[in-house]
Amino acid sequence: MVQIMEKTGKELVVEATLDNLDQVLGFVESEAKQAGCPEKTVGQIAVAIEELYVNIASYAYAPSTGNCSVWLWGDVQNDSGSLRIELKDNGKKFNPLMHKPPDITLSADERPIGGLGIFMAEKLMDKLSYSYENGQNILSVEKQWRI
Amino acid sequence: MEMTVNQNGSQLTMELSGRLDTNAAPAMMTKLEEVLVDGVSQFVLDMANCSYVASSGLRAVLNAQKKMNSLQGTMIVKNVVGDVMEVFDMTGFADILTFE
Numbered sequence: 596m597v598q599i600m601e602k603t604g605k606e607l608v609v610e611a612t613l614d615n616l617d618q619v620l621g622f623v624e625s626e627a628k629q630a631g632c633p634e635k636t637v638g639q640i641a642v643a644i645e646e647l648y649v650n651i652a653s654y655a656y657a658p659s660t661g662n663c664s665v666w667l668w669g670d671v672q673n674d675s676g677s678l679r680i681e682l683k684d685n686g687k688k689f690n691p692l693m694h695k696p697p698d699i700t701l702s703a704d705e706r707p708i709g710g711l712g713i714f715m716a717e718k719l720m721d722k723l724s725y726s727y728e729n730g731q732n733i734l735s736v737e738k739q740w741r742i
Numbered sequence: 743m744e745m746t747v748n749q750n751g752s753q754l755t756m757e758l759s760g761r762l763d764t765n766a767a768p769a770m771m772t773k774l775e776e777v778l779v780d781g782v783s784q785f786v787l788d789m790a791n792c793s794y795v796a797s798s799g800l801r802a803v804l805n806a807q808k809k810m811n812s813l814q815g816t817m818i819v820k821n822v823v824g825d826v827m828e829v830f831d832m833t834g835f836a837d838i839l840t841f842e
Contacts, residue, residue: 699834703807712797718832
């Protein structure tokens with residue numbers, strides 16, 4: 596369900612499951628395009644949101660399920676634009692940004708399977724932040740682009 | 743995502759088409775397990791029609807490389823588009839993989 600709030604922000608609420616990944620990405624991508632975001636940046640935002648959402652869908656409520664709310668604010672200036680996206684869940688308190696950075700210099704055989712998702716989101720976006728308020732995990736993502 | 747597999751003697755080619763995302767990666771892993779077996783000495787992964795790779799997709803690609811290493815074969819990734827190459831670069835995969 597998409598709600599339009601106070602002119603600027605939009606919210607999509609889904610059950611936090613992998614089945615709803617396409618719906619979340621569809622929402623984020625179409626809103627990013629509407630905000631004038633270049634195609635390349637839309638792809639980067641989608642990968643970052645996928646990594647963060649998959650984390651929530653996999654761990655926040657496990658083994659049960661619950662909702663994830665996706666908030667989105669776009670801002671367009673004369674020569675630049677930006678998007679802020681918040682992912683909120685009421686699951687276990689967990690800060691995914693407090694992770695050990697992966698060693699990206701290891702050979703194929705030495706590499707562990709996993710640990711790259713959050714690292715990629717951090718690399719692709721301008722800013723990632725986490726807070727815990729009123730029983731909610733809030734992950735905030737920001738990305739800017741030039742027009 | 744669609745996967746097309748072609749075998750020519752000991753060379754096996756897999757063409758990916760679409761998004762290599764969290765929902766597509768398990769099917770690729772399963773397919774790789776099925777096709778990368780004794781007797782395959784070269785694996786070619788053609789990514790011409792894949793412009794989106796998430797970390798789960800990287801894991802599938804890494805698995806293929808590990809499998810080919812254990813088979814003492816080679817793996818070549820070809821036709822990688824710019825956006826995907828950036829992901830390979832930022833994660834260090836560009837140093838692990840062999841491109842053509």
